[in-house]
Amino acid sequence: LAAALRLIDADGVEALSMRKLAANLQVNPMSLYHHVANKATLLADVTRMVSARIEETVPTNGPWQQQLRRLADDFRALSLAHRNLMRYAFAGPNVIQRDGPMWLALCRVLRASGLPERDIEPIGAVLASLVCGLLLTELNGTRRRLSALDGTEADDAAGFSLAVQMLIDGVAARIAAP
Amino acid sequence: LAAALRLIDADGVEALSMRKLAANLQVNPMSLYHHVANKATLLADVTRMVSARIEETVPTNGPWQQQLRRLADDFRALSLAHRNLMRYAFAGPNVIQRDGPMWLALCRVLRASGLPERDIEPIGAVLASLVCGLLLTELNGTRRRLSALDGTEADDAAGFSLAVQMLIDGVAARIAAP
DNA sequence: ACCTGAACACCGTTCAAGT
DNA sequence: ACCTGAACACCGTTCAAGT
Numbered sequence: 001l002a003a004a005l006r007l008i009d010a011d012g013v014e015a016l017s018m019r020k021l022a023a024n025l026q027v028n029p030m031s032l033y034h035h036v037a038n039k040a041t042l043l044a045d046v047t048r049m050v051s052a053r054i055e056e057t058v059p060t061n062g063p064w065q066q067q068l069r070r071l072a073d074d075f076r077a078l079s080l081a082h083r084n085l086m087r088y089a090f091a092g093p094n095v096i097q098r099d100g101p102m103w104l105a106l107c108r109v110l111r112a113s114g115l116p117e118r119d120i121e122p123i124g125a126v127l128a129s130l131v132c133g134l135l136l137t138e139l140n141g142t143r144r145r146l147s148a149l150d151g152t153e154a155d156d157a158a159g160f161s162l163a164v165q166m167l168i169d170g171v172a173a174r175i176a177a178p
Numbered sequence: 179l180a181a182a183l184r185l186i187d188a189d190g191v192e193a194l195s196m197r198k199l200a201a202n203l204q205v206n207p208m209s210l211y212h213h214v215a216n217k218a219t220l221l222a223d224v225t226r227m228v229s230a231r232i233e234e235t236v237p238t239n240g241p242w243q244q245q246l247r248r249l250a251d252d253f254r255a256l257s258l259a260h261r262n263l264m265r266y267a268f269a270g271p272n273v274i275q276r277d278g279p280m281w282l283a284l285c286r287v288l289r290a291s292g293l294p295e296r297d298i299e300p301i302g303a304v305l306a307s308l309v310c311g312l313l314l315t316e317l318n319g320t321r322r323r324l325s326a327l328d329g330t331e332a333d334d335a336a337g338f339s340l341a342v343q344m345l346i347d348g349v350a351a352r353i354a355a356p
Numbered sequence: 357a358c359c360t361g362a363a364c365a366c367c368g369t370t371c372a373a374g375t
Numbered sequence: 376a377c378c379t380g381a382a383c384a385c386c387g388t389t390c391a392a393g394t
Contacts, residue, residue, distance in 0.1 A: 018368065028379050030369085035377095039368065091269050093318045103324060125325035126312070126341045132320075133311015134304070140271045142310075146281060147303035163304045169351065170344040196387065206360050208388085213358095217387065360393070367386060374379070 001046050005085065013043065013088040047089040048097065050082055055101035064113035065168050071105055072131055072164045079135045087139045096128050103128070114175050123174070127167055134163050179224050183263065191221065191266040225267040226275065228260055233279035242291035243346050249283055250309055250342045257313045265317045274306050281306070292353050301352070305345055312341050 003024055007016050018039055022029040036042045059070055079086045089095050096102050106128060110120050137143040143159055144151030181203055185194050196217055200207040214220045237248055257264045267273050274280050284306060288298050315321040321337055322329030 017366085019366085030371095030380080031378055033369075087269055090314060091265055091318060093320050093323065096320055096324065098323055122325045122337060122340070125315075125321045126337055126344070128324060129311045129315035129321050129337075130308045130341065131311065132315055133307045133309065136268060136314065137303075137307035137310055140269060142271050142274055143303045143307050145271065145276055146274065146306060147300045159300060159304055159307075162300070163308065166304070166348040167344075170348060173347065195385085197385085208361080208390095209359055211388075358394085360391105362390095362392105364389080365387095368384095370383080371381095372379105373381105375377085 001042070001049050004042060004046050005050065005082070008046070008085045009082060012084045016043075018042075043088070044092065044094050046085065047092065047094040048100075050078065050085060051089075051095050051097070052101060053078060054105065058101065058105045060108075064109050065172070067109045067112070068106075068168055068171070069164055071102075071109065072160075075102070075131060076135060076138075076160060079139060083139050086135070090132055090136045090139075095132065110171070113171060115171065119174065123171065127171070130167060131164070134160055179220070179227050182220060182224050183228065183260070186224070186263045187260060190262045194221075196220075221266070222270065222272050224263065225270065225272040226278075228256065228263060229267075229273050229275070230279060231256060232283065236279065236283045238286075242287050243350070245287045245290070246284075246346055246349070247342055249280075249287065250338075253280070253309060254313060254316075254338060257317060261317050264313070268310055268314045268317075273310065288349070291349060293349065297352065301349065305349070308345060309342070312338055 004016060004021055007021060007024060018032055019029045022032055025032075032042075036045065054071075054074055058074070059067060061067075086095070103124070106124050107120055110124055110127075111117075115123060134143070138156050138160065144156055147159060148155060182194060182199055185199060185202060196210055197207045200210055203210075210220075214223065232249075232252055236252070237245060239245075264273070281302070284302050285298055288302055288305075289295075293301060312321070316334050316338065322334055325337060326333060
């Protein structure tokens with residue numbers, strides 16, 4: 001999986017083939033099938049491996065607004081660190097798993113915010129979706145292309161930050177007047 | 179392009195090959211290359227063709243909140259009508275074009291809302307990104323899987339509606355206190 | 357201007373045979 | 376339990392030759 005990720009980081013998901021991966025590992029292409037069912041599950045496994053890295057970086061103190069922002073920023077850092085993989089992975093269902101650290105951390109923060117219990121999961125799912133959209137459009141260049149004629153990396157970061165603030169305010173509004 | 183879209187609707191983007199498309203058109207595979215540069219641009223062209231269908235359905239009267247909601251709903255209807263294509267297309271840069279009807283309509287509505295001119299494009303880009311996220315996670319099943327143990331189509335629609343309302347409120351708040 | 361057949365350089369995956 | 380070579384059924388694309 002680590003070797004596959006290296007190749008994807010270098011050349012993109014489309015350029016990864018079982019045969020190239022085998023060559024990179026100095027092994028017969030067919031040997032891979034003793035460790036992985038097929039290419040699709042290999043990609044799903046790489047995606048899950050990378051997505052699980054949110055875990056370590058998650059803080060548990062400070063105001064909920066700050067924790068939420070931190071979670072979003074970590075998700076963004078992860079996406080930018082593995083652009084090629086994540087751009088592909090967002091199309092599939094493996095980026096945010098229901099039993100994964102990302103979702104668990106998000107629910108924990110929302111509970112700490114005082115949001116009514118029955119709102120936690122639906123609002124959490126919507127927030128996760130919205131942030132996925134921000135990251136996907138940053139990875140594929142759509143946001144930069146739309147928001148200005150001469151977009152920079154700093155504009156991407158600013159747009160992300162602005163949007164996350166909007167989401168935090170939205171949650172706050174829902175706590176104040178449920 | 180229409181034939182390609184039919185095949186994609188039926189079997190998904192992965193199952194589309196130049197050779198199958200040619201067979202479907204009762205033509206030699208190589209003939210296709212006289213009408214399209216390669217497979218990647220064919221897919222981009224299909225995406226643009228479908229994305230342009232927002233055009234006709236866009237209203238120009240009523241309060242801006244209602245127009246914005248209508249735009250989002252139309253985008254959702256389009257995405258659901260061509261799930262296989264759109265799931266793939268969201269990964270690329272061709273869904274929302276800067277000179278396309280979607281973006282032009284969005285900017286028109288935001289101008290009508292009274293949002294300061296210099297906020298139109300950055301806020302528009304962020305809103306477009308967020309809605310892309312909602313649709314993508316609906317198409318790949320992530321939102322349904324996260325928000326409840328027994329999600330239905332109606333839950334998807336409700337989550338979408340709730341999120342769009344949050345976005346409209348966010349814009350309204352920015353108009354009231356800039 | 358469009359179509360075609362042959363060919364090239366790749367794919368993912370199966371299977372029988374090896375150690 | 377793991378590795379391997381040969382083989383199968385596909386790919387996208389190029390190119391020279393046709394109409």
